[in-house]
Amino acid sequence: MTTSEPVDIDLAAGDAALRLIVAECFGVEVPTFQGEGPSCGHPALFIRLSRCNLTCTKCDTKYTWDWSRFDPRKESTKRTVVDLLAWATSSPVELVVITGGEPLLQQTRLVPLVRGLLAAGKRVEFETNGTLAPMPELAVDGVLFNVSPKITSFGMDEAKSVVPAALEAFAASGRAAFKFVASSVADLDHIAELANAHRLAPVWVMPEGTTAEAITAATRVLADAVSARHWHFTTRLHVLAFADARGR
Incomplete structure (x- = not known):
C-alpha cells in the first residue's frame, strides 16, 4: 500500500539522472481527481509532460506545445526521475x-x-493521442492507456492524427481504453467507423467543452446515441468541479 513515507526505489544511476520535460505536476499540494475516462472521479496525481506531435485547434493544453502563444522557457522545466518519484510518493494517492x-x-x-x-x-x-505505439516496457500490469485519437471535428488532419499501426498496437496490448471527444451524432458515426476499422474497444465518448454549460449541452446531444451503441460515456469532472482551472 502506498503511504506518505519516503519509498526507497532501486534505480540505476543512469535512470535516476534521466530528465523529463515537464509542464506541471499537481494533485499533491491541492488534491484533485481524474476527470475523464474509466477512472473518472478517482483521486489522482498528475504529471503533465511538455511537447506534442499534433497541433489540434481545440486543444486545451496549448501551453505544452504552441510556442507562437507560449514561451517554452516559462512553460516547461526538466525534472529528474528521482525528483518526480519523490514528489509522487509523498502522497498516499494511488x-x-x-x-x-x-x-x-x-x-x-x-x-x-x-x-x-x-x-x-x-x-x-x-x-495519449494514440499516434505512437507504446514500448513493451510500459505495457505492463498496473498501467492503463487512455487513448484519445483526434478526429477532424477536433481540429486535426486525420492523416496525421489517426495512425492505424499505433492504434492496433494499443488494442493488442489489452491495456487500452479508447476515448473520443465528440460534439455531434455525426461524430459518433465516424467514431464507429474508426473503432470497427481498427478493432478499438472499449470505446468511451466524452462531450466536447471547456465550460459546464458546453459539456451539459453536448451531453444531452450525445447521450441517447452513445447508450444505443452500448459504449461508455464520461464527463469532464475537472471542468464541472473546478471550472477548468489549470492545475486542478
Whole structure:
C-alpha cells in the first residue's frame, strides 16, 4: 500500500539522472481527481509532460506545445526521475496520470519512472493521442492507456492524427481504453467507423467543452446515441468541479 513515507526505489544511476520535460505536476499540494475516462472521479496525481506531435485547434493544453502563444522557457522545466518519484510518493494517492502534450514522445525516459511508481504501489494511466505505439516496457500490469485519437471535428488532419499501426498496437496490448471527444451524432458515426476499422474497444465518448454549460449541452446531444451503441460515456469532472482551472 502506498503511504506518505519516503519509498526507497532501486534505480540505476543512469535512470535516476534521466530528465523529463515537464509542464506541471499537481494533485499533491491541492488534491484533485481524474476527470475523464474509466477512472473518472478517482483521486489522482498528475504529471503533465511538455511537447506534442499534433497541433489540434481545440486543444486545451496549448501551453505544452504552441510556442507562437507560449514561451517554452516559462512553460516547461526538466525534472529528474528521482525528483518526480519523490514528489509522487509523498502522497498516499494511488493513481498517477501521466499526460501532456503527448507523453509518449518521451517514453524511453518514462520507463524508469513507471517502474518506480509501480514499485511504490501506484497505478499509472497514460493520456495519449494514440499516434505512437507504446514500448513493451510500459505495457505492463498496473498501467492503463487512455487513448484519445483526434478526429477532424477536433481540429486535426486525420492523416496525421489517426495512425492505424499505433492504434492496433494499443488494442493488442489489452491495456487500452479508447476515448473520443465528440460534439455531434455525426461524430459518433465516424467514431464507429474508426473503432470497427481498427478493432478499438472499449470505446468511451466524452462531450466536447471547456465550460459546464458546453459539456451539459453536448451531453444531452450525445447521450441517447452513445447508450444505443452500448459504449461508455464520461464527463469532464475537472471542468464541472473546478471550472477548468489549470492545475486542478
